[in-house]
Amino acid sequence: MDAPTTTGDNCSSGGSNGERGWFTPPNKSSAGPSSPSRLRQDEREGGAGSSVHVDTENGLPRRTPNPIRPVGNAEERIRRPAPPEPPAAPTPLSRPEDDPGYDGDRDRAQDADNAGEAGRSHDEADPVDASPDLASGTWPAAAVHPTPVHRTPSPDTTGAPDPDPRGGTQAGPEGGADAVPKAASPTAVLIRRTMAEIEPVADKVTSYFYALLFVRHPDLRALFPVAMDTQRDRLFKALLTAAEHVDDADTLGDYLSHLGRGHRKYGTRPEHYPAVGECLLGALARYAPDTWNPDTEAAWIQAYTAISQIMIDAAAVDEAASPAWWHAEVVSHELRTPDIAVVTVRPDQPYPFLAGQYTSLETPWWPRVWRHYSFASAPRSDGLLSFHVKAVPAGWVSRALVHRARPGDVIRLGPPAGSMTVDHTTDNGLLCLGGGTGIAPIRALVEDVAEHGRRRLVDVFYGARSGSDLYDIDPLLTLARKHPWLSVRPVVATGPTGGRANSISGQLPDAVRQYGPWRAYDAYLSGPAAMVRSGVDALVGAGVPSNRIRHDFIEELVMAGD
Numbered sequence: 001m002d003a004p005t006t007t008g009d010n011c012s013s014g015g016s017n018g019e020r021g022w023f024t025p026p027n028k029s030s031a032g033p034s035s036p037s038r039l040r041q042d043e044r045e046g047g048a049g050s051s052v053h054v055d056t057e058n059g060l061p062r063r064t065p066n067p068i069r070p071v072g073n074a075e076e077r078i079r080r081p082a083p084p085e086p087p088a089a090p091t092p093l094s095r096p097e098d099d100p101g102y103d104g105d106r107d108r109a110q111d112a113d114n115a116g117e118a119g120r121s122h123d124e125a126d127p128v129d130a131s132p133d134l135a136s137g138t139w140p141a142a143a144v145h146p147t148p149v150h151r152t153p154s155p156d157t158t159g160a161p162d163p164d165p166r167g168g169t170q171a172g173p174e175g176g177a178d179a180v181p182k183a184a185s186p187t188a189v190l191i192r193r194t195m196a197e198i199e200p201v202a203d204k205v206t207s208y209f210y211a212l213l214f215v216r217h218p219d220l221r222a223l224f225p226v227a228m229d230t231q232r233d234r235l236f237k238a239l240l241t242a243a244e245h246v247d248d249a250d251t252l253g254d255y256l257s258h259l260g261r262g263h264r265k266y267g268t269r270p271e272h273y274p275a276v277g278e279c280l281l282g283a284l285a286r287y288a289p290d291t292w293n294p295d296t297e298a299a300w301i302q303a304y305t306a307i308s309q310i311m312i313d314a315a316a317v318d319e320a321a322s323p324a325w326w327h328a329e330v331v332s333h334e335l336r337t338p339d340i341a342v343v344t345v346r347p348d349q350p351y352p353f354l355a356g357q358y359t360s361l362e363t364p365w366w367p368r369v370w371r372h373y374s375f376a377s378a379p380r381s382d383g384l385l386s387f388h389v390k391a392v393p394a395g396w397v398s399r400a401l402v403h404r405a406r407p408g409d410v411i412r413l414g415p416p417a418g419s420m421t422v423d424h425t426t427d428n429g430l431l432c433l434g435g436g437t438g439i440a441p442i443r444a445l446v447e448d449v450a451e452h453g454r455r456r457l458v459d460v461f462y463g464a465r466s467g468s469d470l471y472d473i474d475p476l477l478t479l480a481r482k483h484p485w486l487s488v489r490p491v492v493a494t495g496p497t498g499g500r501a502n503s504i505s506g507q508l509p510d511a512v513r514q515y516g517p518w519r520a521y522d523a524y525l526s527g528p529a530a531m532v533r534s535g536v537d538a539l540v541g542a543g544v545p546s547n548r549i550r551h552d553f554i555e556e557l558v559m560a561g562d
């Protein structure tokens, strides 16, 4: 399977061969039936559905096909003089003067520290979802849930970098010890060669890409945050993902569909994709001179056409069923520690989600800067949503939420995402490792099990650096006293444990090794990337099948999250 296969049924073949030509998505109907929420969305956006036409054959909303302009061919490019140096960054990389915690260097250092980090990092340091480009959002759902720990090496002939921070332990659905390596498609080989060539100059590629984009399409600048610091790396990381999965249509489809849906909240429209594709190819052509040729260009066009088509279609389908974003009013703000707050909000309309999922969140103080947070409770009858937020150094959103937000403030929420959810078709026990604010989705999972009323064991290991960091232990212990199937063990890394029953000194993974056996359990991990990594290792060592270990993708593990 390869990218052309992905696009084969749906898209033009790219290059000059396809009847539709460059990047031209097919005239494909998509989207579900109209719904009240759809009407609300149209009203709110002043007729946002104007780009969606009704298919007279089936009555479904349909996107107008959206041709992408060509960027020229390689022969012409060879004749052309080299493109000029990137224009002076038109992006106002302005320091947010009114953020007392902002420190660009620390911000980058924090990102680097979290890089390749655990699951999806939801706190500020997790730059997973900040603005429109291919890199924001979450990783392929199929690669997230379940999360295989071992991957059969792909027949990579290019030396293309592996996007998995664990050095190749993240796998898509085809991963696993028994998987048979498949030969890479010609398209995949060409794309990975390009990726390998640009990897050492990734910074320059991304800078040049955004410079091209904002110079050629200044109207798109407004879709991005004022400060692009955490935005810059995302494109390259997304490219790695796409390249990695170019031969895996299912995984790529899940990933890109999610991205397409998630991009609605940025105001991304179908006509933006050609602009991005054009500038992407411009940047690749400039910085991959050794591998760039007509075949390579055709491969990228083909892949990008498929990518954009999947995202456009997914957005169109989603538009028929769901708002692009929700407004939500802060109804309570509880400071649990000097830097951790539990923030509870009331969405302006129903917000369906599953325990274990997360969302993206934008505050009024940092427009277009989105951060990910897990829902800290299972869906509630009153419709309220809670988040656990830790103010991290240089964390614009997290600091605002902890130190500035108050009841009455209105934030925006993106759609729910993530597949670290409970499988209610099995009676397997749940082994849950939550570190720091990573306990938030674990708490939601516990509530979910309690509400379903099935008798299954749930063992929670709640890790913190010190006893005073166990900010959510009391509600969990209250639940444990109420439900005999639930066991909660605080694990404190340093210092006194606080004298609570079942307390353990040490690191979470070590604590888990002391108990068990866990073979009949599904495992869930949430917390700092390093904790998730070592936790996965501990669980595999303890005999938990890798396909029963779940955590949000370790994007932050090298990248970050939605």
Ligand SMILES: NC(=O)C1=CN([C@@H]2O[C@H](COP(=O)(O)OP(=O)(O)OC[C@H]3O[C@@H](n4cnc5c(N)ncnc54)[C@H](O)[C@@H]3O)[C@@H](O)[C@H]2O)C=CC1
Pocket (backbone or CB within 6 Å): 118, 119, 120, 121, 122, 123, 126, 372, 373, 374, 375, 387, 388, 389, 390, 434, 435, 436, 437, 438, 439, 440, 441, 462, 463, 464, 465, 469, 491, 493, 507, 508, 509, 526, 527, 528, 529, 530, 531, 534
């Ligand atoms: N707020 C939310 O909704 C969610 C947050 N997260 C992520 O969880 C993390 C929480 O950060 P903090 O609260 O600052 O946690 P923290 O840094 O205080 O650590 C929490 C626990 O992880 C352990 N740990 C840290 N590094 C470790 C390592 N290398 N090996 C083994 N154990 C290690 C600590 O000992 C402690 O038990 C963030 O990365 C956040 O993005 C994850 C899911 C949801």
